[in-house]
Amino acid sequence: GQQLNQSPQSMFIQEGEDVSMNCTSSSIFNTWLWYKQDPGEGPVLLIALYKAGELTSNGRLTAQFGITRKDSFLNISASIPSDVGIYFCAGPPFGGSEKLVFGKGTKLTVNP
Amino acid sequence: DSGVTQTPKHLITATGQRVTLRCSPRSGDLSVYWYQQSLDQGLQFLIQYYNGEERAKGNILERFSAQQFPDLHSELNLSSLELGDSALYFCASSALAGATYEQYFGPGTRLTVT
Numbered sequence: 091g092q093q094l095n096q097s098p099q100s101m102f103i104q105e106g107e108d109v110s111m112n113c114t115s116s117s118i119f120n121t122w123l124w125y126k127q128d129p130g131e132g133p134v135l136l137i138a139l140y141k142a143g144e145l146t147s148n149g150r151l152t153a154q155f156g157i158t159r160k161d162s163f164l165n166i167s168a169s170i171p172s173d174v175g176i177y178f179c180a181g182p183p184f185g186g187s188e189k190l191v192f193g194k195g196t197k198l199t200v201n202p
Numbered sequence: 203d204s205g206v207t208q209t210p211k212h213l214i215t216a217t218g219q220r221v222t223l224r225c226s227p228r229s230g231d232l233s234v235y236w237y238q239q240s241l242d243q244g245l246q247f248l249i250q251y252y253n254g255e256e257r258a259k260g261n262i263l264e265r266f267s268a269q270q271f272p273d274l275h276s277e278l279n280l281s282s283l284e285l286g287d288s289a290l291y292f293c294a295s296s297a298l299a300g301a302t303y304e305q306y307f308g309p310g311t312r313l314t315v316t
Contacts, residue, residue, distance in 0.1 A: 131310070138302075
């Protein structure tokens with residue numbers, strides 16, 4: 091089935107730094123979603139992208155839908171300690187199903 | 203708070219037993235999805251219900267079954283439990299089938315099989 095590859099697997103940064111992470115697929119996706127999960131909690135939807143080339147912001151978070159439709163990027167500016175968590179990309183596989191395929195996640199650690 | 207509720211929060215049971223996980227979707231959402239999250243497999247889609255009917259199935263084991271009731275809450279039944287079934291089980295909901303892919307997740311049920 092369609093898989094999403096996220097990189098990096100983990101990041102260790104200093105508070106105040108900017109962060110970039112990405113998600114790639116060998117297949118086309120028509121929607122990209124970015125979620126954040128805190129330990130022991132459910133994933134929280136951060137940003138949804140529906141058009142190739144689209145750039146969408148949510149506070150300090152900005153995500154882009156790659157023009158090839160096979161990738162997406164998430165940037166976090168001026169990181170703060172509460173940004174710690176695992177960030178997942180997700181999307182519905184091509185074929186009309188509404189189920190989501192998830193990447194393995196990028197684990198972010200922010201040092202104060 | 204996503205508006206999706208799940209009970210119980212934690213469940214510890216023995217191999218061979220059967221458990222039921224419950225989910226209430228956000229008010230107005232007709233679609234309910236069940237996902238399993240384990241350390242080695244990540245988040246995996248199990249099954250989707252839309253307005254009481256099964257709509258999509260993932261790699262759900264035959265020992266697992268689900269249903270959605272007229273009030274739209276859903277239950278996931280896991281039977282003949284094995285150690286490998288230990289995982290976090292999440293329910294998510296969305297507004298209308300096909301209208302949006304944005305799914306909102308509940309807090310999850312942590313299942314431990316001993």
